[in-house]
Amino acid sequence: MRLLVVEDEEAIRRQLVEFLGQQGFAVDQAADGREGLYFAQEYDYDLAIVDIGLPILNGIELIKKARAAGKQYPVLILTARGNWQDKVEGLEAGADDYLVKPFHNEELRARVNALIRRASGHASPRLEFGPIVIDTAAKTVSRNSELVELTSYEYNTLEYLAVHAGEAISKTVLTEHLYQQDFERDSNVIEVFIGRLRKKLDPDGSLQLITTMRGRGYRFNPDFQAMAKAQGN
Amino acid sequence: MRLLVVEDEEAIRRQLVEFLGQQGFAVDQAADGREGLYFAQEYDYDLAIVDIGLPILNGIELIKKARAAGKQYPVLILTARGNWQDKVEGLEAGADDYLVKPFHNEELRARVNALIRRASGHASPRLEFGPIVIDTAAKTVSRNSELVELTSYEYNTLEYLAVHAGEAISKTVLTEHLYQQDFERDSNVIEVFIGRLRKKLDPDGSLQLITTMRGRGYRFNPDFQAMAKAQGN
DNA sequence: GGCGACATGAAAGCTTCATGACATTTTGTA
C-alpha cells in the first residue's frame, strides 16, 4: 500500500508520515503543491492525503489536475478548523473525504482505512489468529466467537501487536504509537496494558498469546494456536 | 443503468458526472432547466439528479413537468445548505429524496443506490434487526411491529448507525453526517440523541441496542436480539 | 545472590458519558 502525503507544515507532515509508516504503509511526502503534483501525477497511489492550504499550488488545484490527469485513487483533504469553505471546494474538486486539523491519529486511521477499503471494494478487514479474531472496523475482538470487551487503549495495543505479529515490538515503539508526542518515560503503562490483555484474552495463560522478549519488547505470537496444540491444548 | 444530471454549477456537475461514471453509470448531463427538461421528457432514465436552483427553468418546475409527462423514474434533488424550503417543495413536486450540497461522494452513492434499488422493486428498503425494523423508504421505525415515533434527527442518527451496524462510529463521524457543514464540536448533542433513541426504542435497556464504546463512539449492535435471548429475554 | 526488567493488585485521578431540566429554534395553525 502506497500513500502520498502533501503537507507544508513540518510538524503535521512528520506526524502523518510517521504514523502511517507505523501502520505499514509506504509513504511518499511532499511539502508544497508543485512537488505534490509531480508525485500525484507520476504514480498510482492507494490514497493521497492533501492539505488545502499549500504554497505554490494549492490543494484544490492539485486535486483537479490530478483528476484531470486521470488519477482515480481516493483523496483525503486536510483543512484548518472552521474553514468549511475549503472542504466544500475540496469535495467539489474531487476529494473523497476530509479531516479537520488538528486531528487525532485514531480518526486519521479510521478514515484512511475506510477510504482504502472502499476503493478496493472488499469488506471489513479482520485479523484472524485461530480462536482470536480482531475486527478492525468494529474495533472489537472475539475469542472462540465470544466478544471480549477491551478498552480503547487495550484494543489499540493489541491491534498494533497483531498487525506486526511475529515481530518484537519495543515498549518505546508501542508508547509512541499509543500516544501522540513524547510521553512520560518512567511509567509502566505498557506493562499494565499487556497484563490486562493477557488476562482478558488468555486468562489461564495457555495460549501464550503475547510473549515477553526481555529487553526487546513484546511479540504477538502468530502461531500460538499451534503451540497451544503442541502443549496439549 | 442510465442517469440524468441537471446542475448548473460546473464544478458540481463535473463531480457528479465523473463519480457516477466511475461507478459504472451512463450519465447524460444538462446545465440548465430547459435543456434538462428536454432530456427528462425524452428518455426513460433509471434516476435523475436535479439541482433545485437552475437557470431558465427551476428544478421544481422541471420535476413537475416531467412527472406530468408520465415519467416515473426516481428523482434525487440537490439543495443548497439551509434551504430546507426547497427540499420540501421538491419532495412535494415528486422528488424521492434529497441531498444537501456539498456532499460526500459516499453519501451520494448511498442515495443513488438506494433509490435505484427501491425503484427496481426488488431489495427491501428495510433494515431488520429482530424486533426492530427500519423502513428507509418511509423513514419509520417500529419495534415489535409497533410504530415508534422518532424525530428526524433521531431517525437519521439511528439509520446511520444501523446501516453501519457492527461498526464503531465515532461521534465526529456522526456529527458530520447529521450536520452537513461546520458545527461546534464542543456540544453533547450526539450523546443527547443517543439517549433519546435508547429511551424510545429500548426503555428498560434490555435490548442493548446501541453500545457505547468509550473513546471510540457508538455501535449499533447487530446481534442484540441474540444477546437479549441469552440473558433470558 | 543480586540486579534489573517485568508483572500485578489496588486505588487515586481524570475523562467521557448519561441525563434531567431548561433555553432556543423551528414548525404548525389560526
Place this chain on the structure above:
DNA sequence: TACAAAATGTCATGAAGCTTTCATGTCGCC
C-alpha cells in the same frame, strides 16, 4: 403575525469507566 407545540440544543451535575501511578512481588540472567 401571533401563539402554541414540537423539536433541537445547551448546560450542569453526577456517575461510570478508564488510565496511570504506586507499591510490592516475581522472574531471568550474569
